[in-house]
Amino acid sequence: MSLILLTAFEPFGGEKENSSRTLLYEIPERVYGSRVIKAVLPVVYGHAFDRLEPLIEREKPDYVIMLGEAQGRTHLSLEQQAINLMDSQRPDNLGNTHKDDKIIEGGPDALFTTILVDDLVDTMRKRNIPAERSYSAGTYVCNDLFYRVLHYVETFNLKIKAGFIHVPALPSQAAKKGDMPSMSVDLASEGLLAMFDRLLRIRARQYREKSP
Ligand code: PCA
Numbered sequence: 001m002s003l004i005l006l007t008a009f010e011p012f013g014g015e016k017e018n019s020s021r022t023l024l025y026e027i028p029e030r031v032y033g034s035r036v037i038k039a040v041l042p043v044v045y046g047h048a049f050d051r052l053e054p055l056i057e058r059e060k061p062d063y064v065i066m067l068g069e070a071q072g073r074t075h076l077s078l079e080q081q082a083i084n085l086m087d088s089q090r091p092d093n094l095g096n097t098h099k100d101d102k103i104i105e106g107g108p109d110a111l112f113t114t115i116l117v118d119d120l121v122d123t124m125r126k127r128n129i130p131a132e133r134s135y136s137a138g139t140y141v142c143n144d145l146f147y148r149v150l151h152y153v154e155t156f157n158l159k160i161k162a163g164f165i166h167v168p169a170l171p172s173q174a175a176k177k178g179d180m181p182s183m184s185v186d187l188a189s190e191g192l193l194a195m196f197d198r199l200l201r202i203r204a205r206q207y208r209e210k211s212p
Pocket residue numbers: 009012018020043067068069070137138140141142143
């Protein structure tokens with residue numbers, strides 16, 4: 001049985017909710033015959049990965065799918081890459097800020113996701129879910145986590161497929177602001193489940209092709 005490690009973030013920036021966490025809670029612990037292990041991570045540079053790393057080591061997942069909220073986005077955004085940069089005036093949940101700092105000294109400038117972003121975006125769109133490929137996960141805590149995970153997977157030459165999805169604000173968050181797009185948790189979870197379905201089908205096909 002394959003294993004998906006699914007993460008989201010706690011609220012940040014004075015919000016009471018985080019759309020990624022609300023979405024995480026919506027996903028069942030079994031999907032299409034696979035097990036889903038969930039973790040909510042702190043919005044603190046470095047700490048999010050420090051919390052996730054022992055889980056990866058212990059559970060040895062086939063997939064690490066990370067979710068984060070991105071207010072202002074209209075679509076589920078599948079991130080193509082993470083960059084080796086922390087640069088935001090917005091403090092994290094411990095009050096740290098970074099300007100022009102590297103996440104990992106000597107690490108590559110950018111690391112690419114190991115999931116098939118285009119294919120997954122197409123899958124979601126065919127099911128009428130607004131989804132897009134994104135070329136920037138930002139330079140705040142989401143990018144920091146994504147970069148560290150990709151670096152870890154590359155350094156230890158692991159077979160893990162790692163992807164990051166930015167989730168638009170919830171309607172309840174947008175209702176409190178002026179001009180902000182939102183996506184219901186039902187629609188977002190439909191999108192995520194369609195993505196899991198596709199990922200697991202690709203995996204099953206690859207498995208069949210490899211066995212005699
Ligand atoms: N979004 C932030 C960090 C936590 C979250 O949910 C980001 O996009 O970096």
